[in-house]
Amino acid sequence: MDQVTLPDTKRSGVYGTPSAGLAEAPKEAIQFSPLIPGSAKLEEQECSSLADMLVLAPPGTVERRYTIALALRTLATGGRLTALAPKDKGGSRIAKELKSFGCAVSETSRRHHRICTCERPPDPNGLDAALAEGGPRLAEGLSLWTWPGVFSWNRLDPGSVLLEQNLPSLSGRGADFGCGIGILARAILASPKVEHLAMVDVDRRAVEMAARNIDDPRAEIRWADIRAGTGLKGLDFVVMNPPFHDGGAEDQSLGQSFIRQAAEALRPGGVLWLVANRHLPYEGVLKPLLRRVTPKAEAAGYKIYEALK
Numbered sequence: 001m002d003q004v005t006l007p008d009t010k011r012s013g014v015y016g017t018p019s020a021g022l023a024e025a026p027k028e029a030i031q032f033s034p035l036i037p038g039s040a041k042l043e044e045q046e047c048s049s050l051a052d053m054l055v056l057a058p059p060g061t062v063e064r065r066y067t068i069a070l071a072l073r074t075l076a077t078g079g080r081l082t083a084l085a086p087k088d089k090g091g092s093r094i095a096k097e098l099k100s101f102g103c104a105v106s107e108t109s110r111r112h113h114r115i116c117t118c119e120r121p122p123d124p125n126g127l128d129a130a131l132a133e134g135g136p137r138l139a140e141g142l143s144l145w146t147w148p149g150v151f152s153w154n155r156l157d158p159g160s161v162l163l164e165q166n167l168p169s170l171s172g173r174g175a176d177f178g179c180g181i182g183i184l185a186r187a188i189l190a191s192p193k194v195e196h197l198a199m200v201d202v203d204r205r206a207v208e209m210a211a212r213n214i215d216d217p218r219a220e221i222r223w224a225d226i227r228a229g230t231g232l233k234g235l236d237f238v239v240m241n242p243p244f245h246d247g248g249a250e251d252q253s254l255g256q257s258f259i260r261q262a263a264e265a266l267r268p269g270g271v272l273w274l275v276a277n278r279h280l281p282y283e284g285v286l287k288p289l290l291r292r293v294t295p296k297a298e299a300a301g302y303k304i305y306e307a308l309k
Contacts, residue, residue: 011049013074015042015067016056022113023082025054034149034204037223041204042067045074052080059089063149065097066134069127072101075120084115101125136209144181145212147205151180151243159302160184160241163275166297166304170194172236175265177226177258178202182210184239189216198232200224227257232265239273256285263289263309272307 014025015032030050032042053071057064064085071081083098085091091114095107102125103118139146139154146153152160160180164187171193176185179199188197199214199221201207207223214221224230240262242255259282262272272290276282278301286293290307297304 010051013042013045013050013053013071015054015071018054018056018084019111022110023054023084023115026052029054035202037202037204037225039204042070042074045070047073048076048079050074050079051076053082055081055083057083057085057090057094058149059085060149061090061093062134064090064094065130066148068094068097069101069124069130069134072103072120072124073127073131077120077122079120080117081120082115082117084113086113088112101127101130136205136212142183144183144186145209146181147209150203150206150209151178153181156183157241158300159275159277162297162299162302163239163241163273163304167239167273170237170239174198174235174237174239175200175230175232175262177230177238177240177262178242179210179221180206180241182213184241185210185214185219188239189214189218194218196220198222198230198235200226200230202226226261227254230261230265234267235265235270236267237271237273238262238265241275252280255280255282259285260289266309268309270309272305272309274305274307275302276305277301278303 012026012029013032014029031039033039053075055071058067068083075081083094094114094116095105098105098116098118102121105116105118107116134148136145136147160183167187169191170188173196175198177200179185179201185197185199188194197219199210199219202225204223207221211221240258242258286307290309292308294306295303296306
């Protein structure tokens with residue numbers, strides 16, 4: 001296959017949303033982050049089709065190398081790659097990883113970030129291996145399809161395990177907020193009385209894996225940011241293990257937003273089942289929105305709530 005060189009393309013790409021003052025993508029850049037609903041899929045971008053790419057690199061090593069390999073694959077020869085991350089969340093490793101792909105790297109530091117730039121070499125090293133390691137896989141211990149980078153991608157989250165152990169047999173129409181790869185949905189749908197389950201997650205990769213894992217006509221899987229609203233109304237139940245980190249930093253407003261959206265989606269008398277880390281003060285949000293909030297279990301640093309609307 002003939003190499004596409006820089007003069008043949010002028011399109012730009014961006015992965016994530018780097019902070020202002022660190023790096024800036026052109027306004028017309030194609031967004032590829034799997035955490036921004038509606039973004040394009042970097043996996044499906046034509047090889048050698050972009051002139052430049054800006055990547056806010058993920059913190060996980062396997063996920064980061066996979067993302068950088070995808071970015072290099074989409075760039076034309078001589079195309080410019082800028083990759084950055086906080087120093088303590090993978091930024092200090094980016095230069096070495098780029099060099100392992102055969103790139104000549106320039107590196108700067110700014111506001112606790114490492115910012116690396118390079119041009120795509122004619123024949124990068126090791127892209128196929130990085131793509132194979134970071135792509136979807138069947139996790140033998142889980143018997144589920146998963147993808148490095150999604151929440152708890154290679155292990156059972158103890159909070160989800162505790163919630164699954166305490167869930168009653170549910171019925172009617174409900175939702176799984178932050179469904180991940182479908183671990184809780186599998187337990188919910190074990191009840192024949194469940195008529196419909198809306199599974200919602202902000203991570204496209206999780207949604208795609210959930211679609212592989214949950215083969216049930218009662219399940220409807222959506223790629224959406226719950227904080228922006230779900231449009232769901234009149235539900236009999238909502239189940240959730242809400243996130244409380246955003247970009248690696250604790251953000252309690254995430255879980256609080258999930259609770260507010262659940263309260264809006266439930267019918268009067270509908271029930272919310274929630275697991276949370278013991279230290280998170282969700283009671284202050286639950287009690288004004290839901291008429292009866294009952295702690296049901298506590299173990300291993302987690303607590304389970306049942307809340308009736």
